[in-house]
Amino acid sequence: MDLFLQQTVNAFALGGTYALLALGLAVVFSIMGLINFAHGELMTISGYVLMYCGLAGLPFAISVALAISAAVVAAVLMERIAFRPVRNASGATMLVTSFAVAMILQVLFQNLISARSQAVLLPQFLSDSIRFGGLIIGINKIGAIVTTVVMLIFLDWFMKHQKAGIAMRASAEDFSVARLMGIRANTVIAGAFALSGLLAGVAAVLWVSQRASVDPLMGFTPVLKAFIAAILGGLGSLRGAVAGGFLLGAIEIYLAAFLPQELQEFRDPIGLCLVVIVLLFRPNGLIPSAALKAEKV
Amino acid sequence: MAPLLSVQSFHVHYGPVQAVRGIDFEIREGEIIALLGANGAGKSSTMNALVGLVPVASGKVVFDGRDITHNAPETLAPAGLTLSPEGRRVFGTLSVAENLMMGAYGIRDKTAIAAAWDRVYSLFPILHERRDQFAGTLSGGQQQMLAVARALMSGPRLLLLDEPSLGLAPKIVEQVFELILLLRDQGVTLAVVEQNVAMALEVADRGYLMAGGQFVVSGTTGELAHSDALHSAYLGAD
Ligand SMILES: Nc1ncnc2c1ncn2[C@@H]1O[C@H](COP(=O)(O)OP(=O)(O)OP(=O)(O)O)[C@@H](O)[C@H]1O
Numbered sequence A: 001m002d003l004f005l006q007q008t009v010n011a012f013a014l015g016g017t018y019a020l021l022a023l024g025l026a027v028v029f030s031i032m033g034l035i036n037f038a039h040g041e042l043m044t045i046s047g048y049v050l051m052y053c054g055l056a057g058l059p060f061a062i063s064v065a066l067a068i069s070a071a072v073v074a075a076v077l078m079e080r081i082a083f084r085p086v087r088n089a090s091g092a093t094m095l096v097t098s099f100a101v102a103m104i105l106q107v108l109f110q111n112l113i114s115a116r117s118q119a120v121l122l123p124q125f126l127s128d129s130i131r132f133g134g135l136i137i138g139i140n141k142i143g144a145i146v147t148t149v150v151m152l153i154f155l156d157w158f159m160k161h162q163k164a165g166i167a168m169r170a171s172a173e174d175f176s177v178a179r180l181m182g183i184r185a186n187t188v189i190a191g192a193f194a195l196s197g198l199l200a201g202v203a204a205v206l207w208v209s210q211r212a213s214v215d216p217l218m219g220f221t222p223v224l225k226a227f228i229a230a231i232l233g234g235l236g237s238l239r240g241a242v243a244g245g246f247l248l249g250a251i252e253i254y255l256a257a258f259l260p261q262e263l264q265e266f267r268d269p270i271g272l273c274l275v276v277i278v279l280l281f282r283p284n285g286l287i288p289s290a291a292l293k294a295e296k297v
Numbered sequence B: 001m002a003p004l005l006s007v008q009s010f011h012v013h014y015g016p017v018q019a020v021r022g023i024d025f026e027i028r029e030g031e032i033i034a035l036l037g038a039n040g041a042g043k044s045s046t047m048n049a050l051v052g053l054v055p056v057a058s059g060k061v062v063f064d065g066r067d068i069t070h071n072a073p074e075t076l077a078p079a080g081l082t083l084s085p086e087g088r089r090v091f092g093t094l095s096v097a098e099n100l101m102m103g104a105y106g107i108r109d110k111t112a113i114a115a116a117w118d119r120v121y122s123l124f125p126i127l128h129e130r131r132d133q134f135a136g137t138l139s140g141g142q143q144q145m146l147a148v149a150r151a152l153m154s155g156p157r158l159l160l161l162d163e164p165s166l167g168l169a170p171k172i173v174e175q176v177f178e179l180i181l182l183l184r185d186q187g188v189t190l191a192v193v194e195q196n197v198a199m200a201l202e203v204a205d206r207g208y209l210m211a212g213g214q215f216v217v218s219g220t221t222g223e224l225a226h227s228d229a230l231h232s233a234y235l236g237a238d
């Protein structure tokens, strides 16, 4: 029982990070139909900022703020430089553009920083843990879960109670009509990227806090997972992204913990099979996006 | 007096498809204009291109003395021109009140927005009653009311309505046309695309009949009602 509870905490911590990343992908996809594979490189940028801030001896809170801000700025620049010129192109063109952006950034990290993994100095308290009865839970896990919950509450509030958030939902449902209301295309898309950058930055801090290292390809795996989570939840649906993130996190953690030793090798394929089975029963994902039906002018 | 909207040799293309092929027309302040024509005549293309949703291939559009031919859609609602598009296209996952709030998105003037809320809720008490409901759960007629109300939130001087009576029960259709007359009395100029020719001719001052992307007849609604072209257009012959 304790082992199960322990793993449940782990599942929430990992699933929460996937959820934040999947949300970042979904926010951008819902508005401009782009699956931004360079989302992972936003994470990597945050990771490197954390590393340099650690080397410079900055207080952790300031490092975190800088790392997250860096991802936001990078996301907005990415949109302005790489995605705006292909905004009206096909989904395939935008997808290839995002791969190109990801690869360019990876090469830059490899050549300007280091091809190898670098240690990130983290405050001691992150590796402490707290006892709850029979459970021993790392501070970094608690931090990840609390941060995820705070971010989800913030995002929900923003989307429901802020004019800019409501405009994003309107644009996601029917971009042309949203523009007709006076919602500026450039502003709402830049806003979506900024939000995705914020989510990637926060996810990066959580990710690095569990691993204390950063490398040029750091963002690749988590964003691939987040992409799977977004599809599992229903591509373009924000609630779906959250549900998919937590479900994928749970699948991975429980398989790692409870699959017999002989089968551990097949953990990832088995996990993906479970995802496919869910999609067989719910082809549009757990919580399909409402914009599926919305047509374009 | 200069017309509120003037459109000259207006063309709209979708790749090789020439949907609108050189039309000219004017709308004067306080008028109700009907734009008629069979399916595929180019009516929606005209409306959508006027507000920038599809590009204008060539021609010139002047609204309120300003050239708006190639303006982005988001600049037009604040300037006083908006469209309630074909098929209503309310934001189904937003509440009624959020839809209305979006209608006023481009407007800065707080008192104008407050006045728009009052006007819209007094025109459509049902929307006030249902303000927290998702727009997608409204009936077709209520969604049409919401689409018009949303357009009114920006306080337009010229309101374009693309098939506002489409798919509505006859009783509701009548309400829509009453609303059009009421809005005109409130000082809104209107251009209405309609399949419901009889109704459109009843409320409009002037009309244009479109076929194959061009105007085949235009004139007062009395003149149009008696034209052979109008009758043949709706029998499917060009
Ligand atoms: N997005 C588009 N791409 C290509 N062709 C289009 C597009 N929209 C409309 N058309 C074509 O342009 C022509 C005019 O269409 P439009 O929608 O303007 O007609 P309409 O008069 O509004 O018809 P309806 O009464 O059916 O609404 C038609 O031949 C149509 O097939």
Ligand SMILES: [Mg+2]
Binding pocket: B043, B044, B045, B086
């Ligand atoms: Mg039409």
